[in-house]
Amino acid sequence: xxxxxxxxxxxxxxxxxxxxxxxxxxxxxxxxxxxxxxxxxxxxxxxxxxxxxxxxxxxxxxxxxxxxxxxxxxxxxxxxxxxxxxxxxxxxxxxxxxxxxxxxxxxxxxxxxxxxxxxxxxxxxxxxxxxxxxxxxxxxxxxxxxxxxxxxxxxxxxxxxxxxxxxxxxxxxxxxxxxxxxxxxxxxxxxxxxxxxxxxxxxxxxxxxxxxxxxxxxxxxxxxxxxxxxxxxxxxxxxxxxxxxxxxxxxxxxxxxxxxxxxxxxxxxxxxxxxxxxxxxxxxxxxxxxxxxxxxxxxxxxxxxxxxxxxxxxxxxxxxxxxxxxxxxxxxxxxxxxxxxxxxxxxxxxxxxxxxxx
Amino acid sequence: xxxxxxxxxxxxxxxxxxxxxxxxxxxxxxxxxxxxxxxxxxxxxxxxxxxxxxxxxxxxxxxxxxxxxxxxxxxxxxxxxxxxxxxxxxxxxxxxxxxxxxxxxxxxxxxxxxxxxxxxxxxxxxxxxxxxxxxxxxxxxxxxxxxxxxxxxxxxxxxxxxxxxxxxxxxxxxx
Numbered sequence: 273x274x275x276x277x278x279x280x281x282x283x284x285x286x287x288x289x290x291x292x293x294x295x296x297x298x299x300x301x302x303x304x305x306x307x308x309x310x311x312x313x314x315x316x317x318x319x320x321x322x323x324x325x326x327x328x329x330x331x332x333x334x335x336x337x338x339x340x341x342x343x344x345x346x347x348x349x350x351x352x353x354x355x356x357x358x359x360x361x362x363x364x365x366x367x368x369x370x371x372x373x374x375x376x377x378x379x380x381x382x383x384x385x386x387x388x389x390x391x392x393x394x395x396x397x398x399x400x401x402x403x404x405x406x407x408x409x410x411x412x413x414x415x416x417x418x419x420x421x422x423x424x425x426x427x428x429x430x431x432x433x434x435x436x437x438x439x440x441x442x443x444x445x446x447x448x449x450x451x452x453x454x455x456x457x458x459x460x461x462x463x464x465x466x467x468x469x470x471x472x473x474x475x476x477x478x479x480x481x482x483x484x485x486x487x488x489x490x491x492x493x494x495x496x497x498x499x500x501x502x503x504x505x506x507x508x509x510x511x512x513x514x515x516x517x518x519x520x521x522x523x524x525x526x527x528x529x530x531x532x533x534x535x536x537x538x539x540x541x542x543x544x545x546x547x548x549x550x551x552x553x554x555x556x557x558x559x560x561x562x563x564x565x566x567x568x569x570x571x572x573x574x575x576x577x578x579x580x581x582x583x584x585x586x587x588x589x590x591x592x593x594x595x596x597x598x599x600x601x602x603x604x605x606x607x608x609x610x611x612x613x614x615x616x617x618x619x620x621x622x623x624x625x626x627x628x629x630x
Numbered sequence: 631x632x633x634x635x636x637x638x639x640x641x642x643x644x645x646x647x648x649x650x651x652x653x654x655x656x657x658x659x660x661x662x663x664x665x666x667x668x669x670x671x672x673x674x675x676x677x678x679x680x681x682x683x684x685x686x687x688x689x690x691x692x693x694x695x696x697x698x699x700x701x702x703x704x705x706x707x708x709x710x711x712x713x714x715x716x717x718x719x720x721x722x723x724x725x726x727x728x729x730x731x732x733x734x735x736x737x738x739x740x741x742x743x744x745x746x747x748x749x750x751x752x753x754x755x756x757x758x759x760x761x762x763x764x765x766x767x768x769x770x771x772x773x774x775x776x777x778x779x780x781x782x783x784x785x786x787x788x789x790x791x792x793x794x795x796x797x798x799x800x801x802x803x804x805x
Contacts, residue, residue, distance in 0.1 A: 306722055311706045315720045336776040395718065414786045417748075418779055421801075429750055430722035435736065436745025438722040442735050445725075447747035504742025 275353055277342055282362045282384055282403075283591065288583040290406020294574040295522050297454040297494070297587065299408045300361070301416050302401040304439045304448035308428040312440040313370065313393045321379040324397050327427060328390065332383050335422035337415070341385025346371035347378055352605065355596030357382065361403060367394045387412075388419055395440045396448075398423070407518060409451060409511045417507070436503060446503025451511055453518045454483070458493040458571045459528030460521075469521060470495075477501055478517055492563035492590075497521065533575060544572030552623050556612040562593050562619060580630025581623075589622055633659035683714045703727035775801060 275281075285298050306312060307327060311320050332338050346354060346367065354371065357363040363382050370393060371378040383390040391399040400420055404412040430438040436446040444450070460466040470480055479500045482490045497518055499510050532540050547568030551557075557565075570586050572578040591597060598614045599605050606614060631641045639659035699711040708720025710728055719725070725732055736743045778801050785794040 308722060309705075311721045312719060314716065314718050315706060315708060336779060411787060414783060418783065424750060431750040432722075432725055432745070434744055435725060435732075436747060437750070438725050440718045442719070442732060443739055445736060446740065446745045449747070501740040501742075503736055503740035504744060504746060506746045507748060509746070 275344075275356060278344075278362075278384055279340060279342070279386060282357075282360050282389070284387055285403045285405040286584060286587040286591065287405055288587055290404060290408045292522055293406040293583055295456055295525055296407040296518070297405075297456060297590075299404045299406065299412050299451070299453050300401060301409070301412045301449065301451045302399055303416060303420055304396040304437065304444045304450075305398040305400065305420070305423070305427075306430040306438060306440070307397050308430045310397065312395075313397055314395060314440060316393075318374065318377045318379070321374075321393050322377075325379040325381055325392050328381075328383065328392050328398065328423075331423055331426040332390070334426055335419060337388060337419040337422055338383065338385045341383060343381060343383050346380040346382070347376055352596055352599055356600060359594040359596050360591060362389055364391065364394060364399070367391050367399075370394060388415060390419075390423070396444070398427075407453060407515075407522075409453070409515050413451070413507065413511055444502050446501075447505075447507050447510065449502055449507055449510055450498055451514050452481075452496045452498035453514065454494060454496050455518065455521065455525075456492075456494055456567065456570060457521070457525050458567050459525045459532060461493050462532060463528045465524065465528055469524060473497065473517070474500075476513070476517055478514060491560055492567040494563075494567075529571070529575060540571075540575070541577055544568055544575070544577050548572065548578055548623075551619050552627075553620070554616045556609070557593075557616040557619060558612055559593065559595065559615070562615060563590070566590060581626055585622060585626050589619060593618060631657050633657065633662055635659070635662035683717060701727075 290296070290299070307324060310316070310324060313321060313324065316324070329343070332341070332343070344357070346363070349357075354363065354368050358365065358368055362384060367380055367382065371380040374380075379393050381392045383392070387404055388400070388402045391401070400416055400423070402412050402416045402419075404415075432438055437448040439445050439448055457466060457469075460469055473480055477500050478497055480490075481496045481498070483492070483494050483496070497514065499514050502510070505513075547565040551562070551565050551569060566586060566589055569578060569581070570583070573581050573583060573586065593615050595611060598611055598618065601618070602610070602614060633639045633641045634657050636659060639661070641657035641659055643658045643660065643663040645656045645658060645663065699714070700709050702709050703720055703724045704727060705723035706720035708724055710731065713719055713724075713728070719728075733743050778797055782794055782797040782801065785791075785797055
């Protein structure tokens, strides 16, 4: 399977056209679904997993939402290619692990069409997901709900009258819905207000994670805010609640940025331009350093301090400066110092091109 | 620590509030906290899955005790002991097999056990017939459905929610 065949590379959301794109990078929603009378993927035999994949294989082409889509079998990919999909947020760590643990016969797969995808044989039989640019909970859910309806009309989903959709882990039961908004909060971090905001989230039933979801660290001031509970509230209520809180956090962030510009304009301007200068000229960059510098530059673009640089370019840099993407540029897998040099060269080239166009 | 309100039960909720710029902390038991209208969200967060799993089979309110841990789900053979180790259930039927435990767990995790979201009518076509060709009538209806769904998508994008609601109803009828 050539990853170049994926429509838009699965990266349409990078275009930064969505609402509040200067603060909110992306909106992602996933629905956990399982098939009736089939052992959950974690406990299933190779044959049982194969049968689940076959069932989805049969259902997928009959979904209108899946038109022009592709199927990718993890068993047919090498480690580097799987990492590339993970870095694009198309494949979860758990799906990679399910394939690693059953070399050659995992039947772990991802189906992709436009902004939507279905992971098969992850922790649940199906994980429907979609990734949209900016703050877009309603359109993202409308699209995913459609795919859910189409798949559910053909596949018998496990559903309980009282508990709703049944999932391998009870933390996902009910709606099976997890909505996450990836949000950039340098203003709140710099003004040291961030811990208050994060503590407040737990009190309103929300949770935060790092860039790669569950168990990942926060880098570059990017936070993923998502709902904690999935049962007892309707999909609309869960999305409404998350949406309200996100809007509030965006407002706090904007206030914090105004305070920074009002009280410490020189410091902020210096910080932003230093970050830009380093990215434009450095010869070696670690992933963490580039993420932090990109955060500074993104703040500068948001405050209109750095002209002629698009959020789209910054979004692309977030994805393409990750290790597996850089390794894919090289003929062989580079060592750490080579990787840092390749990263710095890639960043320089991108920013030079952008400056030439401006 | 004793509950500050009833001075009877153990305080399990420590509520920190900021009122008029001064920080106060209250130590409450669960019933008193609920009485004071403390959000279930914070009670929920106090019972992560790990704690519940660790407490499974340690006597107390556990009805079957350690022995109940090895009773297998009739459908997949998974036991509560397996669940304690992996945090994952074996199959959808485990929810029925271990219902009292799971009802308790779901309430702790989500603050509720009742699904309020979209309801689902089991699939129209059984799994083993998926490979069979789709009958012509179904295809025609499928197309009308596709068109309606496309119209619904456009209506939502245009934020024309009245039209969207109407379209959604028509889709439900067809489905």
